[in-house]
Amino acid sequence: MTDKTAAFEQRKNSGKTRTRQMAGAISLAFAMGFASLPETLQAQSYSFSNVQIEGNQRIEAGTILSYAGIARGATVSAAELNDAYQRILASGLFESVEIVPEGNRLVIKVVEFPTINAISFEGNSRIKDEDLSALVQSQSRRVFNPRTAEADARLITEGYTQQGRLAARVQPKIIRRSDNRVDLVFEIFEGGVTEVERVAFVGNDQYSDRRLRRVLGTKQAGIFRAIISSDTFIEDRVQFDRQVLTDFYTSRGYVDFRITGVNAEISQERDGYFLSFNVQEGQQFKFGAVTVSSDLAEVDVDLFQDAISLRPGRVYSPAKVDSEIARLERLAIREGLNFVRVEPRVTRDERNLALNIEFQLTRGPRIFVERIDIEGNTTTLDRVVRRQFRIVEGDPFNPREIRESAERIRALGFFANAEVDAREGSSPQQVVVDVNVEEQPTGSISFGGSYSSSSGIGLAIEFRERNFLGRGQGINLAFNTASSSKAYSFGFREPALLGRNLGFGVGISYTETDNDNADYDTTIGRFSPSLSFPISENGELTARYSAKYSDISETDTEIGELVAAEAAEGPRWDSSLGYTLSYDTRRTGLDPTAGVLLEFGQDFGGLGGDTTFVRTNLRAVAQKMVLSEEVTLRASFEAGSVNYSKGGSRVTDRFFMGSSVMRGFEAGGIGPRERDSGNDIDDALGGNLFAVARFEAEFPLGLPDEYGISGGAFYDIGSLWDLDQTNANVIYDDFAARQVVGVSLFWNTAIGPLRFNFSQALVKEKYDIPQEFELTISTEF
Known part of the structure; x- marks a missing residue:
């Protein structure tokens, strides 16, 4: 028995000794209210010179008379007396009402409902008291009403139903207090989840x-x-x-x-x-002929026909049609054709299972946007929501643009619910756009721990906020430390710099590490601001500046000549400008079962600093679902090069291929290394060039779906090579492809999608360091 339940029982026992006995169930209060009228009311008519009110304490007599609606001296029938009785009872202010005619006097006897002293909840653990209080209509210091209390009980039950607890039961009870007050208690049986x-x-x-x-x-x-x-x-x-x-x-x-x-x-x-x-299911249809037509003299049909990207033979999708309409309407705006609407006309070709699409350009009504009203954003600033619209007040109204704006608002992830509607404004030619949103939490803080034989015990703390101060900005702070390494990072992103479709970001990081248990320590600090903006429907360009501080400190006498020489250079500053071009169809492509990601980037060092270099990265990834989308095939290629014309590359600058790049090998497990067995030297040096191709398939294992387990197989081939400086102890400086095969186990758990990799190196060099098992968090490409 909880403390609240014990107190509840004590209040019930002590109440028995009072003059007024504790009320029972609320149904009893209803029964008390429906007292039958006296037999004297069966007379045909009455006339009263005096009306007397008895039993009222808080309610004024005039208020009761107004409910009764009986005037002095007026002749009333028995039916009218009954109506008066019903009106007084329906006011919800009285437990019982009795109307007694006594000659030329009418006596109205009432028993007022008590006021609510306190509201409490018993038996709840899944839903907090404050959340339940927000559901009920009954309030403290207000008149108690059994019907309202019963309705509150139903609302609480519905709240549990929304959590899947269909067996939940709620019973309201009252505890009598002095001065005609009661405590309202909702006794809750939560039940189990269905x-x-x-x-x-x-x-x-x-x-x-x-x-x-x-x-x-x-x-x-x-x-x-x-x-x-x-x-x-x-x-x-x-x-x-x-x-x-x-x-x-x-x-x-x-x-x-x-x-x-x-x-x-x-x-x-x-x-x-x-x-x-x-x-x-029906039959699967594909696109047939795709044409453009218009009866508007100012429209160049050929121009719009050339802009069509849909091709016959592709699988039909309404989303593709909507995307095409949006593209044509944007083209119309660029050509100065306002109020032009694109209406698709679809005709079926049953014989060939094709849908012919004719995009007809017509003149739409001359309607303008009068204003955009935003409500519900208690934290998020108006401008964050408003910039999701491609239109402003005074622009031509386009229903499709409004729908797309609503989707962009929902895609922000800042709101639990977002509704965008249009209504008539001050005139039929004006439209007011109403935006109603419901805020939701956008921040998170996470704690984690780790242990490894090489790094020891580690602690990780990370804070993320996707809507900082309601400005739509994102920040993240991360702290990660172990006995042999420490890492700190800060990131900030403004998605709409100066109110334009221009993203600004800045990253600051500081890392101290022994470079995966090598015989030397590294200290690396980096500052990198960037700007990004779209250059096409699926393309984006990112420009950045990077300032990097690096230092290598020798911690062991058994260290190779190359690393020792690099450490002897002391701290070094690199300053560079760079860019990345990306093309991504994973979400906006024409095929929902396939996607492509292409990235190409370069960094040019020499804008100040101690070095001059060119660093290039290339990444290409493709995914396709086959066999009725039961099997997912993925292929990727990744390569990079770094070329120093001043300063030379060091271990803090060169590429390293760990399991995130090529599976089956530890970080620093392949590529050039300086090895002298007589002096116990084995230093992974990294490389100026790398290339790797990865192929994998993910497929079901036939296990029950509720286990969330699927399987996979993969094959990787790649190499890491090339150094600026070598000596007689350096091995694997030339290109030599390694090959790995393996199987994977994917498991969707409550802590995230886990991936277990079991790998075997088919082709490797003698001193490579393979990794036959790895547990990681599975990620999308």
């Missing part, structure tokens, strides 16, 4: 149940059911799943897809649901 034991599909031929389950927000109960909420049955989530399942099929050309029904059957023990989606 989980989704099984999600099945009926009628699906093209995609397996396993693939479709990955689309839904509702998940089957797994081994982490105690801490994962997505396996809880929530009716609203099932409605959302209907939409995302429809979007999944239509984006893959199944335009006739329908969900004919969703069956949710609860188990006999009422602790689990069996969810079944009945679907009709």
Whole structure:
């Protein structure tokens, strides 16, 4: 028994000795209110020269008379007396009402509802008292109303239902106090969580149940059911799943897809649901002829036809059509064609299973944006929301642009809910855009620990805020330390510098490390501001400046000549300007089952500092889902080079290939090294050049979906080579490809997606350091 429950029992026992006995259930209060009228009311009519009110303490007699609606001297019927009784009772101010005619006098006897002294909750642990208080309508120092209390009990029950606790029960009770006051207590039985034991599909031929389950927000109960909420049955989530399942099929050309029904059957023990989606997939359609037409004399149809990127034969998707319409409307604006609308006309070619699209350019209504009203943003500044619009007050109104702006607002991740609607303004030619948002937490702080035989015990602390001071800016602070290394970093990003589509970022880091347990220490500090902006629909350019401080300190006499010579140079400053060009179709590409990422960057040193160099990086990644999207294939190529014309490269500047670049080898496990077995010297030196190609496949293992386990296989081939200075003890300075094969185990856990790699080097050099097992956090490319 909790302390609150014990106090509750004590108050009940002490109340029995008082003059007024403790009230029972609230239903009793309802029963008291419906007293039958006296038999004398069966007379046909009455006339009263005096009306007397009895029993009222807080409510004025005039207020009660106004509810009754009976005037002195007026003739009233029995039915009118009954109506007066009902009006007084319906006011919600009285437990009971009695109307007694006594000759020419009418006596109205009332028993007022008590006032609420305090509201408390008993038995709740899953929902806090303050959250429950926000749900109920009853308030302290207000008149107690049994109907309101019952409604509050239903609201609390619905709150537990939203958490999947369908067996929750709430019973309101009152404890009588002096001066006609009561304590209102909600006794709560929370019950257990009702989980989704099984999600099945009926009628699906093209995609397996396993693939479709990955689309839904509702998940089957797994081994982490105690801490994962997505396996809880929530009716609203099932409605959302209907939409995302429809979007999944239509984006893959199944335009006739329908969900004919969703069956949710609860188990006999009422602790689990069996969810079944009945679907009709239909046929897959592709794009047929794609044309542009217009009856507007000022429109150059050929210009718009050349801008079409859709090609016949590709799988049809509504998202591709919307993207094409947005592109054509932007082109119209650039050509000075305001109020031009692009309307797609779709005709079906059943014989060839194709959809012909005709984009018709028409003149839209002359409607302007009068203003944009933003509400609900208690933390986020108005300008953060407003800059997601490509239009301002006074611009032509474009419904499609409003919808896209709403999507950009939701994509910020700052709001739990964001609704954007348009309504008529001060005239039919004016539109007011209403934006209603609901804030959500955007900051996080994480703590972690680690242990390794080489680095010892480590502690990691990181703070992230995605909406700093409501300005839409991002900051992160990280601290990571172990017995042999320390790392500190700070990052800041402004996504809209000067209110434009121009991102500004700055990164500061400081690292002290023994370079993966080598015989020397390194100290590296870096300061790097950058600017980024889009150059095409999928392309981005980033320009940056970098200032780097590096120092190598010798900590062991058994160190090679090359590292010793580099350490003897003392601290060094590098100053460089650089850029990165990227092309990314992972989210905006035409194929939802495939994506490509291309990156090319260079840094040019010599803008001050002690060195002159050119550093180049190249990265290309492609992903494709095959076999009804059951198997994911990935291929990537990564390469880099650094060329010093002044100063020469050091171990703090050259590339190192750890498991994040090429699997199957430890950091510093391959590439040039200075080795002298007689003096116990084995220094990994890194290289000026590297190249690696990685290939992998991820596939199901046939295990139950709720385990969240899948398998993979990979093959890596690559090399690290080239030094500015060598000597007789340097080995592996030339290109020599290493090859690794392995298998992976992917496990979606509550702490994140884990990846277990088991690898075997097929081709390696004698003194390479392989790594046959590795546990990492799985990441998307």
